Amino acid sequence: MSELFGRYGxxxxxxxxxxxxxxxxxPSSEREFGSKKDATKRIISFDGEGVCSACRHNEAKELINWxxxxxxxxxxxxxxxxxxxxxxxxxxxxxxxxxxxxxxxLKYKYNMNPLTITWPPNLYTNIGxxxxxxxxxxxxxxxxxxxxQKVHKLLTKYxxxxxxxxxxxxxxxxxxxxxxxxYERGIPLVIYGENxxxxxxxxxxxxxxxxxxxxxxxxxxxxDIYLGGVCTKEIIQDNNLKYSELDAYxxxxxxxxxxxxxxxxxxxxxxxxxxxxxxxFSVEKTKFEPxxxxxxxxxxxxxxxxxKLDWLHWYTYYIKFGMGRATQDxxxxxxxxxxxxxxxxxxxxxxxxxxPYEFLNDCCKYMEISKETFLEAIESFRTPHLWEKRNGxxxxxxxxxxxxx
Amino acid sequence: MSNVxxxxxxxxxxxxxxxxxAIEAADGITIVINEVSQFSDVxxxxxxxxxxxxxxxxxxxxxxxxxxxxxxxxxxxxxxxGMQILSTLGFEYGKTKGxxxxxxxxxxxxxxxxxxxxxxxTIELINSNEVLKDLENEEFYFMHSYEVVNYTNISSLTxxxxxxxxxxxxxxxxxxxxxxxxxxxxxxxxxxxxxxxLQGEG
Amino acid sequence: xxxxxIAKLDVKPPYVVKPxxxxxxxxxGITSELAKKxxxxxxxxxxxxxxxxxxxxRDIVFNEIEKTANELFIxxxxxxxxxxxxxxxxxxxIGADKVVINTYAVQENPxxxxxxxxxxxxxxxxxxxxxKKWGAHWECYTDCGRIRTGRGVLEWAKEVxxxxxxxxxxxxxxxxxxxxxxxxxxxxxxxESVDIPVVVASGAGSLEDIKEVIECAKPSGVxxxxxxxxxxxxxxxxKKYLRNNAIEVSK
Numbered sequence: 001m002s003e004l005f006g007r008y009g010x011x012x013x014x015x016x017x018x019x020x021x022x023x024x025x026x027p028s029s030e031r032e033f034g035s036k037k038d039a040t041k042r043i044i045s046f047d048g049e050g051v052c053s054a055c056r057h058n059e060a061k062e063l064i065n066w067x068x069x070x071x072x073x074x075x076x077x078x079x080x081x082x083x084x085x086x087x088x089x090x091x092x093x094x095x096x097x098x099x100x101x102x103x104x105x106l107k108y109k110y111n112m113n114p115l116t117i118t119w120p121p122n123l124y125t126n127i128g129x130x131x132x133x134x135x136x137x138x139x140x141x142x143x144x145x146x147x148x149q150k151v152h153k154l155l156t157k158y159x160x161x162x163x164x165x166x167x168x169x170x171x172x173x174x175x176x177x178x179x180x181x182x183y184e185r186g187i188p189l190v191i192y193g194e195n196x197x198x199x200x201x202x203x204x205x206x207x208x209x210x211x212x213x214x215x216x217x218x219x220x221x222x223x224d225i226y227l228g229g230v231c232t233k234e235i236i237q238d239n240n241l242k243y244s245e246l247d248a249y250x251x252x253x254x255x256x257x258x259x260x261x262x263x264x265x266x267x268x269x270x271x272x273x274x275x276x277x278x279x280x281f282s283v284e285k286t287k288f289e290p291x292x293x294x295x296x297x298x299x300x301x302x303x304x305x306x307x308k309l310d311w312l313h314w315y316t317y318y319i320k321f322g323m324g325r326a327t328q329d330x331x332x333x334x335x336x337x338x339x340x341x342x343x344x345x346x347x348x349x350x351x352x353x354x355x356p357y358e359f360l361n362d363c364c365k366y367m368e369i370s371k372e373t374f375l376e377a378i379e380s381f382r383t384p385h386l387w388e389k390r391n392g393x394x395x396x397x398x399x400x401x402x403x404x405x
Numbered sequence: 406m407s408n409v410x411x412x413x414x415x416x417x418x419x420x421x422x423x424x425x426x427a428i429e430a431a432d433g434i435t436i437v438i439n440e441v442s443q444f445s446d447v448x449x450x451x452x453x454x455x456x457x458x459x460x461x462x463x464x465x466x467x468x469x470x471x472x473x474x475x476x477x478x479x480x481x482x483x484x485x486x487g488m489q490i491l492s493t494l495g496f497e498y499g500k501t502k503g504x505x506x507x508x509x510x511x512x513x514x515x516x517x518x519x520x521x522x523x524x525x526x527t528i529e530l531i532n533s534n535e536v537l538k539d540l541e542n543e544e545f546y547f548m549h550s551y552e553v554v555n556y557t558n559i560s561s562l563t564x565x566x567x568x569x570x571x572x573x574x575x576x577x578x579x580x581x582x583x584x585x586x587x588x589x590x591x592x593x594x595x596x597x598x599x600x601x602x603l604q605g606e607g
Numbered sequence: 608x609x610x611x612x613i614a615k616l617d618v619k620p621p622y623v624v625k626p627x628x629x630x631x632x633x634x635x636g637i638t639s640e641l642a643k644k645x646x647x648x649x650x651x652x653x654x655x656x657x658x659x660x661x662x663x664x665r666d667i668v669f670n671e672i673e674k675t676a677n678e679l680f681i682x683x684x685x686x687x688x689x690x691x692x693x694x695x696x697x698x699x700x701i702g703a704d705k706v707v708i709n710t711y712a713v714q715e716n717p718x719x720x721x722x723x724x725x726x727x728x729x730x731x732x733x734x735x736x737x738x739k740k741w742g743a744h745w746e747c748y749t750d751c752g753r754i755r756t757g758r759g760v761l762e763w764a765k766e767v768x769x770x771x772x773x774x775x776x777x778x779x780x781x782x783x784x785x786x787x788x789x790x791x792x793x794x795x796x797x798x799e800s801v802d803i804p805v806v807v808a809s810g811a812g813s814l815e816d817i818k819e820v821i822e823c824a825k826p827s828g829v830x831x832x833x834x835x836x837x838x839x840x841x842x843x844x845x846k847k848y849l850r851n852n853a854i855e856v857s858k
Contacts, residue, residue, distance in 0.1 A: 276633070277633070279627075280631055283784075290630045292739060294750075300630075301628070301753060347662070420699060421700070422676065422702045426680075426702075427680055455699055455728055456726065456728055460726060518608065519827055520802060521730035524827060525611070525857035526608070526609070565608065588704060589680070591680075594680060
């Protein structure tokens with residue numbers, strides 16, 4: 001290890017953004033195909049004033065001419081709108097506030113004919129299922145692709161045990177499905193909700209309305225693709241699987257995308273995205289409901305609540321990067337002016353990194369591992385420079401509420 | 406002519422702020438009475454209304470206010486609890502002696518309805534009371550679980566769930582209202598105005 | 608007895624906000640301005656509930672309360688992050704007429720109800736209940752409708768009464784901000800189970816909703832938020848409608 005960087009290539013010196021609550025340990029979104037254990041992460045960037053790129057992106061939003069952007073969206077819709085009654089755009093989602101908003105405005109404001117598509121949660125929560133139905137009840141056709149559950153559970157298990165990233169299979173399917181449906185069904189336009197840069201991806205990705213195709217497509221050999229940290233070829237051989245059973249997790253075909261003229265856009269480029277207002281929109285216009293109580297690890301009731309595995313995801317994230325759901329939620333709300341940084345720090349101090357008791361049993365059962373195996377795996381991912389043992393208990397070595405700014 | 410209203414400070418309870426604001430809205434001048442010497446600086450006295458009978462009487466005694474109040478001929482307005490302590494005896498948390506300005510006892514309200522009695526209600530004028538001048542048709546805000554039980558010096562009654570209780574009293578320089586004029590909108594401000602405009606010491 | 612029509616301000620100081628299902632912090636306006644607006648419209652009371660200070664585990668923002676209390680010649684109930692008798696005393700001194708307590712009493716120290724009622728008089732102590740329906744019963748929530756307590760609403764309502772609370776403010780996590788009517792069953796059940804006044808809140812979407820909850824549950828008061836904040840109706844309008852429907856309200 002060099003002197004500056006520790007495990008996962010994370011900076012040894014932990015710094016916190018001056019404006020929000022995230023630290024310099026936060027990874028950006030990454031191309032998931034090549035993920036291997038202990039691989040170096042690309043992290044969120046901090047500028048010379050100690051402000052993170054997500055906050056800077058937010059500041060830059062003030063300077064954007066949103067009327068112009070709306071015009072661009074209108075033109076995009078005009079270009080793709082079909083008059084023959086067939087579907088003219090794909091809206092991926094599962095009935096969360098972002099997809100409710102996206103589908104709703106595309107259909108009812110921009111007069112498009114969206115086909116909603118869903119890569120379903122690993123393990124639906126009650127509220128997730130309810131909101132999914134509510135979404136369709138407000139007038140949408142939906143195509144849901146359920147992967148082979150035996151395969152999905154296996155990959156989730158691999159991803160958890162090998163990478164400490166149980167969400168990987170879900171994320172792969174989610175990212176790859178829409179572009180594939182696009183060329184399979186001949187619907188070039190795919191529109192997602194917000195832009196990941198809202199949360200800290202490379203800021204240059206926000207200058208365009210479209211997502212970089214290398215995230216969801218590539219030419220590949222099965223030897224080159226790793227799922228859950230295991231080579232795909234090996235997965236197929238060891239488990240006697242057929243290619244089609246893993247297809248959903250594999251990148252889209254770039255040639256087919258080109259031939260179909262598939263474009264993947266983010267509404268967050270065209271609209272001044274304010275997640276809390278998306279919540280209000282969903283609740284006011286549809287039968288959408290928030291969680292009946294706050295999610296473990298945060299204070300929020302309106303974000304990421306349809307998948308029981310999400311609870312696990314955020315806990316492993318916390319172990320690896322020292323930040324959890326409360327950090328994410330509070331940073332987002334700080335940037336959007338809903339709360340102040342001080343308030344965000346109070347919330348992080350109070351809720352971040354809570355142990356996921358609520359759905360732990362369900363998740364272990366799903367992955368067919370024991371609780372002991374779960375706990376051992378967690379320990380294997382704990383990033384040394386972020387944790388220390390005090391009175392026999394693991395504590396963060398530095399925290400946003402104790403760190404001097 | 407000097408016309409300063411002194412609001413007696415009961416310690417941790419008391420609703421001085423609202424009363425002060427309401428008197429000022431009625432163009433009155435107020436000071437808060439924290440020490441017995443201040444009684445000579447004022448022309449009229451207000452006894453505010455949050456707390457318990459027992460604690461209020463204890464505070465008045467501790468502060469040395471009892472004699473000043475009993476001996477003054479300056480107009481006194483008791484509000485809610487402030488009216489209740491004008492009585493002989495109170496039965497909130499045991500038996501406590503009051504100021505004994507009127508022959509009355511303070512007892513829990515017993516009705517077939519929600520207690521405390523909370524909300525706007527009307528008054529029925531029985532005898533004249535200068536502070537209630539032109540206010541007989543108004544509504545006032547009540548918030549109490551105890552009532553004053555007496556048969557003399559009653560100036561108005563109020564009905565609650567079929568039960569009539571004393572909502573204001575007057576005897577010589579002493580006035581009492583069970584309701585909160587500082588919480589009764591314009592009607593309450595008018596009441597303070599009436600009090601401010603009373604003649605001075607009797 | 609006249610049913611009180613109360614304006615409820617959910618506050619994230621210095622703004623009034625309007626959550627839905629106790630989630631969201633959409634700003635409506637400056638607290639002191641809105642309080643004055645509703646006072647002029649004929650509100651019988653103003654309820655100021657700081658909905659975030661318990662959640663953020665920080666102190667009461669006293670100066671905002673003092674500012675709001677100014678020039679309000681109607682009862683002013685104040686709640687949010689009350690944790691001690693000192694807090695209560697200070698609130699009365701800056702203009703509160705009643706104090707409203709939830710989180711601290713139900714999660715940590717219900718004894719505060721007894722002590723506060725004894726010192727300040729029970730009529731000045733209001734207990735706020737955030738009720739969430741689960742099957743056939745309701746559970747008490749705290750920290751702005753987000754933390755479960757495991758306490759049943761019915762049982763807690765009776766307990767607070769026996770401890771000396773003078774009033775209950777009853778809110779519904781399921782209905783709040785949704786403008787689709789009150790939880791009538793909840794309102795009726797709680798009003799009938801205690802002898803102290805109950806003010807019901809959460810769900811008013813129309814004049815008919817307000818009339819319905821009064822006729823069905825017979826509360827001492829109805830607290831309104833969304834309908835007023837989004838200027839769908841005024842308090843005068845509500846009172847006029849209720850009077851026309853033979854429901855007694857103050858002038």
